[in-house]
Amino acid sequence: xxxxxxxTTIGKMTMTFLISMLPVVELRLGLPYxxxxxxxxxxALLSAIVGNLLPVPFIILFIKNFLIFLRRKLKRLDGFVTxxxxxxxxxxxxxxxxxxxxxxxxxxxxLPGTGAWTGALVAALMGxxxxxxxxxxxIGVLIAAAIMTGVTFGVIxxx
Numbered sequence: 001x002x003x004x005x006x007x008t009t010i011g012k013m014t015m016t017f018l019i020s021m022l023p024v025v026e027l028r029l030g031l032p033y034x035x036x037x038x039x040x041x042x043x044a045l046l047s048a049i050v051g052n053l054l055p056v057p058f059i060i061l062f063i064k065n066f067l068i069f070l071r072r073k074l075k076r077l078d079g080f081v082t083x084x085x086x087x088x089x090x091x092x093x094x095x096x097x098x099x100x101x102x103x104x105x106x107x108x109x110x111l112p113g114t115g116a117w118t119g120a121l122v123a124a125l126m127g128x129x130x131x132x133x134x135x136x137x138x139i140g141v142l143i144a145a146a147i148m149t150g151v152t153f154g155v156i157x158x159x
Contacts, residue, residue: 012039013047020051023117027052027144028110032152045145052116052141059120060130085125087113092122100136103128107140110148116141 005011016039020030027048034044067085070077091113094102107119116137123133150156 006037009039009043012037013043016044016047017051020048021055024112024115026115026117027141028115028148031145031148035152041149045149048148049141049145052144053138056116056120056134056137057130059117060124060128060133063121063124084121088118088121088125091118092126095122095126100132103133103136104140104143107137108143108147110144110151115144 005015012034015037016030016034019025019033020027022029030051031044031048034047035041039047067081070081091106094106096102098105103119103123106114106122107116108114119137119140120133123137147156
C-alpha cells in the first residue's frame with residue numbers, strides 16, 4: 001500500500017489530495033508536497049485544490065451542530081471549542097467589514113490561521129449560507145494555489 005501511494009501517479013494524487021484536506025496545512029502543504037514527489041504540476045494543482053475544497057461544504061453545513069455536540073457529550077473539550085469559536089470570531093471581523101471579499105482574502109492568504117477551513121468555520125459561525133460563502137472560498141483557494149505555486153517554483157520569495 002505504501003509503495004502504491006508513493007510510486008504511482010494515482011497514489012501521489014491521493015496523498016496530495018489527503019494532505020490538502022487537513023486543517024492548518026491544507027493546500028499550503030499539499031501542493032508543494034505533490035510537486036516535490038514528482039507529480040505533474042497540473043495533477044498536483046488539481047489534487048490540492050479539490051482536496052482543499054472538499055471539506056468546505058460539510059464544515060459550513062455541520063460545524064455548528066458538531067461543536068454543540070462536542071460541548072454536550074465531551075465536557076472536557078469545552079475549552080477547546082470555546083477557543084475555536086473565539087478565534088473564528090476574531091477572524092470574522094474582516095468578513096464583517098469587507099463581506100465576501102473579506103472572506104475571500106481570509107482564505108487566500110496562505111498563513112497559519114487562514115485558509116479554507118478557517119473561512120468555512122467563520123462563514124458557518126456567522127450564519128452565512130453555503131451558496132453565499134462557497135464562491136468566495138473557492139476564489140480564495142484558487143488565489144492561495146497561485147501564491148503557493150509561485151512560492152514552490154521560486155517565483156515568489158518570502159524572505
